[in-house]
Amino acid sequence: MKLAQTNAPRNGTARKLGGSICSLVMLAVIAQSGDARAAAVPQSKDEQAKAWREIAALPDFWQGTWQSVSPIADDFPTPPDYTSAALSYIKNYKPVEDSPFANCKPLGLPFVMNIGGMPMKFFQSPGMIALYIESSGMTRFIHTDGREHSERPNPTYLGESIGHWEGDTLVVDTTGFAPDTLFQMGKLDKKTLAQGDPSPLAGVIFGTHGPNLRLVERMRLLDFNTLQIQTTIYDDTVFKRPYSLPPRRYIRGIERKNESQEWACTDNRDFLDPSGKLEYNVKDKSQSR
């Protein structure tokens, strides 16, 4: 952009025209490449007003917050069609040793959506929906400006999310995950579990997702008070075919006590020495449940 302007004629009108053409060219480039670094073009007041009017017509995800009422672990009612690598991993999987929770490290997607206890909150402005996930103190940014995924998204815990509406359903497509986001790839057969293990995480198979993990979430209101999110996992290093998880549910809270709060994880005091005394901020100690 800068280069184009420098080379533009000094004549004011021609310069302006050159700028506009340049913007159009830029837009075309953005549309083609989906490059997240491309310069944004300011919207006019009218365009912005129109965008807000369109937002007003969308299903009301916005009032209040959403509290998970689904179990923390995903269920896999239909046995997934696993790759041979995944089958071999599951065969040797030991839940006790492999429990992935450690200190204040972010869980990331997909599992962060499973953590209830603290509500989530949707926000919107033209071109973007934000979802604050209090239980991790993180915000998902879901682009709704029609862009395509970056060709080489940098890995992050929440990935790169792009959303669009299909009727009353917000469809969110996410890629670009850090390799160590918490990923549940299945559930152990109940018969193989220790008798009566009542942990909500009992039998959960956590594993490593592939670099091309892609999630497609379908979010819609069942009624004013109930939000449903159904997620399909695309990862051909784990599943031969995409796996559709059963939907999860969230209930709306509009009271002040259900408003979003800060959540900063600062206390890594999670270690007790043999006498039961607490240590502070113990890091790099793997934990098992």
Next chain:
Amino acid sequence: MKLKGWVLLTAVLCCSSVAYAHHSFALFDFSKLTTLNGTVREWKWANPHTWLTVVVRKADGTEEEWALVGSSPNMMIRWGWNAADIKVGDKVMVDIHPARDGKTIGQLQTVFLLGGKVLADPAGQSGEALAGGPTNLPTKPQGEPYK
């Protein structure tokens, strides 16, 4: 022994009102309720978990320090807690789920302050209960007194 923050957090966030009975995390015996009578040594209001450290004087005159893990402050706030409710030096009675192995640690269940205020830990409650707030708070400790 390792006490895992996240697992506790996620455990208490689970699924239904029966979740409480469903804890079997090796550390604590959720079928037991013990009442401690002591003095607050530390009250750590932090995520992922709060910690209440209480000094308990036993019948034989010796003192014990108990480290009690509570829910996330975020969850507690919605259940009526405030960080300033508890101060170092306060006398408190606390219902806890004790360690299975006899260590002086526990999972907070209910705190009874001298002024009569009762604070219930939302651990193990359903999403509905977490959004709705506590109901049927006890007015006095329900556990077996620790001596």
